Amino acid sequence: MPRYCLDLDTPAQGFIDSFLLGNGWLGATVRGGVGTERFDLNLDTVWSGGPLEPETGEVPARLLPELRAAIRAGDFLHADELGRQLQGQRYTQSYQPLGGLELTYAEGPATTYTRRLDLAEATTITRYDTGRGPAELTSFVSYPDGVLVATATEQGVLTPDHARLAFASPHPGADISTTEIDGLRWLIATARVPSSVVPNYVPSQQPVTYSDTPPAADGTVATGMGYAVVAALAPDPAGGLRLIASAASGFRGYDQRPSADFASLIATARQRVTAAMARTTEALRQRHRDDYRAYFDRTDLDLGPANARAELLFHFGRYLLISSSRPGTEATNLQGIWNTDLRPAWSANYTININTQMNYWPAEPTGLADLHQPMFTLTRDLARAGAATARRYYDAVGATAHHNADLWRHTAPVPGHPQWSNWPSALYWMAAHLLQHLDYGAADPAFAAEYALPIFRAAAGFALDILVEDATGALVASPSTSPEHSFVVAGQHVAITQGTAMDQELIRETLATFLALAEPADPLAGPARAALSRLREPLIAPDGVLLEWDDDKEPAELGHRHLSHLYGLYPGNRITRSGTPEAFEAVRRALNRRLENGTGYTGWSRAWVVCLAARLHDAELAEQSVAGLLDHLTSRSLLVLHPHADWPGGNVFQIDGNFGVTAGIAEMLVQSHANELHLLPALPTTWPTGNLRGLRARGGLTVDLEWHEGALTRVMLSSTTAQTITLRYAGETHPVAVSPTPAEWLPGTPAASR
Numbered sequence: 001m002p003r004y005c006l007d008l009d010t011p012a013q014g015f016i017d018s019f020l021l022g023n024g025w026l027g028a029t030v031r032g033g034v035g036t037e038r039f040d041l042n043l044d045t046v047w048s049g050g051p052l053e054p055e056t057g058e059v060p061a062r063l064l065p066e067l068r069a070a071i072r073a074g075d076f077l078h079a080d081e082l083g084r085q086l087q088g089q090r091y092t093q094s095y096q097p098l099g100g101l102e103l104t105y106a107e108g109p110a111t112t113y114t115r116r117l118d119l120a121e122a123t124t125i126t127r128y129d130t131g132r133g134p135a136e137l138t139s140f141v142s143y144p145d146g147v148l149v150a151t152a153t154e155q156g157v158l159t160p161d162h163a164r165l166a167f168a169s170p171h172p173g174a175d176i177s178t179t180e181i182d183g184l185r186w187l188i189a190t191a192r193v194p195s196s197v198v199p200n201y202v203p204s205q206q207p208v209t210y211s212d213t214p215p216a217a218d219g220t221v222a223t224g225m226g227y228a229v230v231a232a233l234a235p236d237p238a239g240g241l242r243l244i245a246s247a248a249s250g251f252r253g254y255d256q257r258p259s260a261d262f263a264s265l266i267a268t269a270r271q272r273v274t275a276a277m278a279r280t281t282e283a284l285r286q287r288h289r290d291d292y293r294a295y296f297d298r299t300d301l302d303l304g305p306a307n308a309r310a311e312l313l314f315h316f317g318r319y320l321l322i323s324s325s326r327p328g329t330e331a332t333n334l335q336g337i338w339n340t341d342l343r344p345a346w347s348a349n350y351t352i353n354i355n356t357q358m359n360y361w362p363a364e365p366t367g368l369a370d371l372h373q374p375m376f377t378l379t380r381d382l383a384r385a386g387a388a389t390a391r392r393y394y395d396a397v398g399a400t401a402h403h404n405a406d407l408w409r410h411t412a413p414v415p416g417h418p419q420w421s422n423w424p425s426a427l428y429w430m431a432a433h434l435l436q437h438l439d440y441g442a443a444d445p446a447f448a449a450e451y452a453l454p455i456f457r458a459a460a461g462f463a464l465d466i467l468v469e470d471a472t473g474a475l476v477a478s479p480s481t482s483p484e485h486s487f488v489v490a491g492q493h494v495a496i497t498q499g500t501a502m503d504q505e506l507i508r509e510t511l512a513t514f515l516a517l518a519e520p521a522d523p524l525a526g527p528a529r530a531a532l533s534r535l536r537e538p539l540i541a542p543d544g545v546l547l548e549w550d551d552d553k554e555p556a557e558l559g560h561r562h563l564s565h566l567y568g569l570y571p572g573n574r575i576t577r578s579g580t581p582e583a584f585e586a587v588r589r590a591l592n593r594r595l596e597n598g599t600g601y602t603g604w605s606r607a608w609v610v611c612l613a614a615r616l617h618d619a620e621l622a623e624q625s626v627a628g629l630l631d632h633l634t635s636r637s638l639l640v641l642h643p644h645a646d647w648p649g650g651n652v653f654q655i656d657g658n659f660g661v662t663a664g665i666a667e668m669l670v671q672s673h674a675n676e677l678h679l680l681p682a683l684p685t686t687w688p689t690g691n692l693r694g695l696r697a698r699g700g701l702t703v704d705l706e707w708h709e710g711a712l713t714r715v716m717l718s719s720t721t722a723q724t725i726t727l728r729y730a731g732e733t734h735p736v737a738v739s740p741t742p743a744e745w746l747p748g749t750p751a752a753s754r
Contacts, residue, residue: 024326032115045251049093050223088412195223219261226260298367317662361663369442398461441700474536501538501565559597573673603640607660623684672697
């Protein structure tokens with residue numbers, strides 16, 4: 001099998017075995033069907049619901065003094081009761097499918113079948129023999145032209161007169177029409193998505209609701225946006241058949257009424273298809289290739305034939321990020337931009353207590369910093385929308401967001417169990433990605449002052465109002481939970497306390513970053529500096545284990561999938577082997593305890609273990625975790641899975657696992673925190689020889705590596721600015737001068753050779 005290619009010998013049996021194509025905003029799920037291919041289509045902006053109305057009624061923040069008193073008194077059962085009253089009344093909305101575009105281009109039965117996903121070209125190819133000869137279907141989704149392109153060639157392909165084009169919509173009331181004009185067969189489909197979708201995990205007698213209210217005079221609706229799909233099928237001038245399709249949505253902004261003006265939506269999608277039809281297939285493919293390879297070629301990793309699966313998994317994460325996140329698109333959700341269900345698992349929303357953040361862990365290190373932008377936009381919008389939530393629920397300034405968000409920038413706590421609902425710290429973690437962007441030296445000059453600072457000011461303002469004194473006089477967050485985990489009190493599972501490890505880490509990072517960005521005269525700077533000096537660090541138990549909560553509480557699940565209390569090691573970097581040795585060992589012990597009790601049983605959790613193991617310099621655990629993902633927690637098409645007994649097939653695709661393991665593999669080879677560039681810190685003995693090109697590191701560094709029999713043989717370094725860095729390799733540190741001109745560093749030499 002060629003490098004960068006995934007070959008399978010049967011069509012997909014379902015969604016999780018499919019190949020995914022996308023250009024950041026238009027997604028297509030490809031099954032590799034024989035004779036008929038179904039392209040399940042998505043647009044990144046097509047969600048149920050509409051702009052959020054302001055919340056009304058009694059203000060939950062009135063309960064905050066009583067809640068904090070219950071926490072101080074150790075009455076955690078009452079704290080949880082009060083916490084449930086501090087929750088909102090609505091859930092996030094759900095990411096929606098457009099429907100399936102079906103192209104019948106050949107006849108079966110098929111022999112010698114193969115389907116391929118080529119990560120280097122961002123194309124799928126289905127090949128097989130039929131009774132009429134060989135058939136081949138090649139597909140891609142182009143960013144420059146904004147279209148899906150599928151070409152069917154070889155002798156076994158049907159003639160244009162016999163080929164068929166159809167569309168299957170999941171939404172009632174869809175209008176689907178076909179016409180033929182000048183030899184082109186056109187298909188147009190329009191529909192409105194639901195006005196509301198209750199999350200799949202919430203029992204409901206009416207889980208999906210559609211609005212029958214017609215559009216206003218300007219074509220807009222309060223809920224249930226419209227969309228249009230336009231496709232054209234014609235003979236390919238190069239031979240065979242050619243399908244070109246595009247789509248348009250009625251989204252106009254998270255705080256604007258969406259459109260259901262079908263005539264306008266059809267015109268937008270049709271214009272793209274018409275423009276693409278005027279180009280040759282080769283021109284379309286080349287434009288697509290040039291655009292895609294400008295991202296994909298920035299970084300490369302070659303681990304040799306013996307480790308091709310791990311290497312392919314690394315590249316697959318990069319492929320998915322390029323395909324699902326581009327400047328100007330929406331951020332990738334739980335399934336990227338691909339979904340075929342009206343009620344997708346967990347609404348396919350933005351789960352911002354780990355999953356959305358993990359989606360972007362590989363953006364900076366793998367040279368895709370510009371693809372980070374949609375997450376920054378989401379974070380900025382949440383900071384704006386979350387100001388009202390901070391006031392209503394906590395009587396606080398600044399802004400907050402909880403564990404779930406959506407297209408409409410939901411920030412309030414959803415109804416549900418406090419262990420996931422009552423976590424007001426999501427904005428801190430989202431903001432941390434702006435800090436990463438700055439640290440890696442990829443930001444433009446205005447980014448810090450004009451973009452990052454206002455967000456950190458909002459997050460810091462909220463943090464200052466959420467902090468209270470503990471019994472020792474130190475400052476701790478109250479209320480505080482550890483995402484999705486509970487502790488046991490009197491045989492019951494409860495979640496709300498003060499000063500959880502994750503919240504303390506996030507608030508420290510938020511306040512420190514705000515102070516680094518703000519002017520000394522900023523009115524918030526003095527209070528932030530004072531609070532930072534009094535902030536309590538996460539605690540370590542007498543047995544040397546880092547504690548998840550504010551004392552040695554009994555965990556409800558010893559092997560819980562979330563590893564939130566270990567944030568300070570990764571993705572944070574406060575905890576290091578040399579700088580905080582006691583905390584470093586405490587993290588190791590805490591992770592081992594989780595692993596001994598079964599953590600890492602979901603794909604994304606196992607991917608987090610890869611990252612933590614890399615930071616712990618535990619090459620064996622990191623390699624075992626990568627192998628565990630490949631062997632047990634990925635589908636045949638490499639989609640990382642979340643085992644789910646109540647879901648059809650027993651597994652749900654969660655894209656964050658793919659992104660997390662890509663970041664983890666990068667971290668095994670190059671780390672850049674604690675003011676050091678660390679080379680091969682967690683290289684497995686099973687990866688004895690390899691090379692890496694174009695990995696990015698903090699400080700504006702770019703790194704190329706080669707190693708043989710486990711030892712570095714060549715290092716090329718460059719930097720956006722001339723500087724001297726501290727390079728660490730094999731237990732030794734070296735001062736190395738770097739500049740924008742790539743220079744070689746040879747192991748055993750004190751400085752870069754030029």
